[in-house]
Amino acid sequence: MNHCHLLDIEFAYGGQKQTITPVLLQDEDEVILVDCGYPDFVPLLEQAVVRCGFRLGSITKLIVTHHDMDHMGPLAALKRAFPHMEIIAHELEAPYVEGKKKSLRLEQAESTFDALPSEAKPQAEQFIRFLQSIEPVAVDRTVADRERLPWCGGIEIVHTPGHMPGHISLYFPASRTLIAGDAVVIEQGKLDIANPQFTLDLEEAVRSVRRLLDYNVERLICYHGGCFHGDVKKALRQLVHEYTS
Template sequence: MSCVHLLDIRFAHNGIEQVITPVLLRDEAETILVDCGYPDFLGLLDEAARRHGIPLEAVTKVIVTHQDLDHVGSLAALKRMHPHIEIIAHEIEAPYLAGIKKSLRLAQAEAMLDVLPAEEKPNGQQFIRLLQSLEPAVIDRTVSDGERLPWCGGIDIVHTPGHTPGHLSLYIPASKTLIAGDAVVVEEGRLEIANPQFALDLEAALRSVRRLLDDEIEHIVCYHGGKYTSDAGQGLRDLLSRYEFGS
């Protein structure tokens, strides 16, 4: 994983400490950021990158795994501050990121508002306003499943729909590393589906996990939970078995 740098960003939300893990990929020519956190996270991103000796202005490209607020909240601000950065996303996700299509997470939140208990409606309305405030960002380059990007000895695009339709993960064959985005997360030491109750297509999300077993994965980096430290293949199989057997 020599070209892979994990940016563990700790922050407080509603008095609770949270952690997200964007990733920097670096070779002799390019510095690539994978996802960029919530709105107003540029300072936290820069601080985390500098811990690896890499200032944020050194970033040349951003690969976006999907459209959710916690992954792209600072994307437009980052592009505005550093216009040279090339933004890359899956072709299905691009129009949502650019504001051409309505955010699917916003549509989901609006649809759920009517069925929320009365005491939860204010939080639901606040979340909707937050999603509505997300600044769109034009995508410079779209990618599709199976495409290999030429950096770090090759970065394979793996379309992992379910959490959102255009969700992508990245596989780096040289180090057998999967950057999972939200295809899977680490919770209490085991791999799980990210917020399965909010997955836009849970069956597709499980098919995506099955598909990951086709690659020889030794390291999994999750946006929520960081690096998975146990056997990757077994962890993916265990996740699937819990859904198949309901445990």
């Protein structure tokens, strides 16, 4: 790739300070955004993009790693504002992004609602309404595992299910960089599974981490945690060991 910009976006959520890290990629012909935040994040996203010397309107493609609300929240708003922006998602994830299938996160929240104590139900109801408010959007291009996209020196699609069935990570062989999405996160300097208690298939998620060991990764970028500092393969092996021993 020619340029890779980490868009660290800080915000308050649930009374706590949080950071997400969408990624902006650039080559001679394309400006590609990977994931885009929560539904009301267009202004925050715009500020982050401008800091890197771009405009939102200069983005030609938007790759969605999966359909969670913090990864595709403002997708429909961005597509309305910039119709030329090509939306890309894994073939298994596309029906959820497009609203043809109910959000799996919404199904999860609804299925666990009755078992909650009464004092927890108001917050759960609010969360369900929030999930219901996520606007679907048409996917312009679907991708499959090991598909090679021609931009930024070549992007290999790595299907990393578990967190979501159609979750993808992106591997750049030329720079040995992996954009992990939520396949792994960084917490207190260590790699971990993203929200293991809410991961739809934890065993599958661990298998996906093991699969990442097949790639020669020197730079690992996580949506939650940013760029990992340390021996990537050693950290991935340790994470697999923690969940399988």
